[in-house]
Amino acid sequence: MTSWKRNLFILVISQFFVISAMTMIIPFLPLFLQELGVNNPETLGIWAGVIFGANFLTAFLFSPFWGRMGDKYGRKMMILRSGFGMAVIISLTAFAIGPISLLLLRLLNGVVSGFIPASIGLVSTNTPKEKVGYALGILQSGSVSGAICGPLIGGVLASNFGYSMVFIITGICIFLATMVVFFFVKEEFTPIKVSEKTSTLAEFKMITEKKPVLSLFLVVFLIQFAIMGVNPLLSLFVEELTTPETVAFYAGVALSVMGFANMITSPVLGKLSDKKGAQHVLIFSMIGVAVFSIPQAFVTDIWQLISLRFMIGLCLGGLLPAVNTLIRMHAPSGMESRTYGFSNSAMYLGTMIGPILGGIVVSNIGVRGLFFVCAIVLFINVGILKTKVMPTANKTFYKQKQKRNKEKILTQ
Template identity: 25%
Template sequence: MPVLFLIVFVDLVGFGIVIPLLPFYAEHFGAGPELVTMVMASYSLAQLVTAPLWGRLSDRIGRRSVLMASMAGSVVAYLLLAWAPSLAVLFLARIAAGAMAGNIAAAQAYIADVTPPERRAQGMGLIGAAFGLGFILGPAIGGVLAGHDPQDVDFLAPALAAAGLSAIAFAGATLVLRESLDRTVPPAPRLSRLVAIRRVLGGGGVARFILIGFATIAVFAGMETTFALWSSRTFGWGPAQNGYLFAFVGIIGAVLQGGAIGPLTRRFGEARLLAAGLVLIAAGLAGIAATTTVAMLFAASALLGIGFGMANPSLASLVSRGAGPGDQGMVLGVNQSAGSLARVLGPLAAGVAFAHLGKSAPFLLGAVVILPVAFVVLAIARETRGRR
């Protein structure tokens, strides 16, 4: 697992590098708030289409091959981003990158292959920690490379750095990573994408956690894609300052997921931990909306980091434990598709809210959506305890 962690970490650093850059890149081509969020959402729309394919493919040909192919494609997508001459090409670059982003479903399936169910949350926490660490270094590096001035952003250097890191991740998967797929376990029967989605979402316990994840990711993605627009209007921030803020959130999430998630899960269980994380996410979003100082912003962002650090691995573990040994890739691929759809609809809704209801509206609406979901999860946790 350490090798997989390092590969995913390097890949996610490359992904994180371009996050502070994209809103300013889109505005450079004359995009308004709605189009800015559409650029961000196009990545997830492509991921939505390809994630089940990557997941099912990893059940058949192996996790390693899928990781290698998707990382090689990411290199090409970032090179296209580096020299995008127009908004249309910028969209194309993000669509290409999203189409390759099914590697996370394969990475989660790899974890499921090599960990017993009772240690699944801790294993998924390693992937979450790689995400967190990617968001520590990625946005910070991308912000520094892009610059502090929102009127004079370097678009080339961050994209080239992302391409280079994806190339390193590809080399690591090729040279070091061993295949985890157990060939003695027959894969699930081949299903069409729609049939696979219907089968997974009709699976009761798994389906409800996928839907809870959908709501959580939609809210978080809406915040993430409108934050740069909000911070530039509230504090006059450019890519660098946004990168530092996302790095701060990433540090908190990585520390929690990398070290504390195992003991917390054993003490409280995934469902209760998830409910607490959702409450903290709602509080953090409301806190950002009410922010008047940088200190208040960092305090609210800390709540977001803690909440997402608790919720993300708990959700992944609950979904994975509801899947059979022969269809981990399929179930996790559908789960990633739901997350991708959330990253499409969440930013689009947030962009409309930002443009028509005010700059803090996406954060307030997110808090309103996520708080009731937390109480639903708490009810599920009590129901589960009552059956024991």
């Protein structure tokens, strides 16, 4: 097995365990807060929302810094730094004594997080350029499958061992996954001199001067904004379509089928992006998500909703892997990790703002109206892709393809 394939295989398995571990806490976070003494229903909702979002807030702020460190010390070093850091902090969460200590630990976890972005950076920079789309698609499958299994495993463990023990098990899983990366992942990395005097803002200007990087950051933000604007509020819509006793079950099914579909198509669409261009896969996948979002506003049966969520999942497999492929294609040489750092900040920002504005939309025009709003956002994103990304991406893709063809002819 070649080095890049071995790295990919190990990181897919490691990402599965890390994401599974990190999502184990989702089903019982409000219940854990009750155990910590937050019993008022209104206060409980506020604390749960703040604590859930705290992780993304600090991850948004620190992602560019870790991107700079990745270019200076290597992407593998960033994976190890994040993995061991999260293992310790999440294990300590088991000993939280109140909502404030839990909030501080979640903020700290966001500071050291970055296992997945660093993995993307390592795979994209150590994989042959003609295979990057396929590799990132496979990597996404590992993340999505972990996100599907994590809440289920967390629910089972919490019911058998208690909430605190789940945090300890989560920390152990992340620690073991990081140890596997430490021993078996090999990175080809040449240290790059990174000026300590250059500010984050100056680096952002340097990176975004190269077209169409800034537009790709906006695309990442709007994708995450539209998807996360719906997902946390989907159970409210499921409640309209089914009985109170089955809401939790069908809400889980609606999210799970989308994840399974995403997991299935990510490698396929990643391979297609290597052949035809990530920009084409991205734009058609985004149109698909937007088109399948609209009929959801008119469904009258739970299985209609589940079927449409499955179709959306099939299209989602072509979004983030394709964007990350394009970012790798256009990132300034020697600044790949920093470029991904800013991209991840855009993603975290969309993850934070999406549910907030989604809640405002639902309170004013209802859940069904939310599907129209998200479709409009995605169609706007399609417009940005066609006008700001496609012209440059097409030229770059065909230049790289011609270069690879010439290299093949010379080696034969």
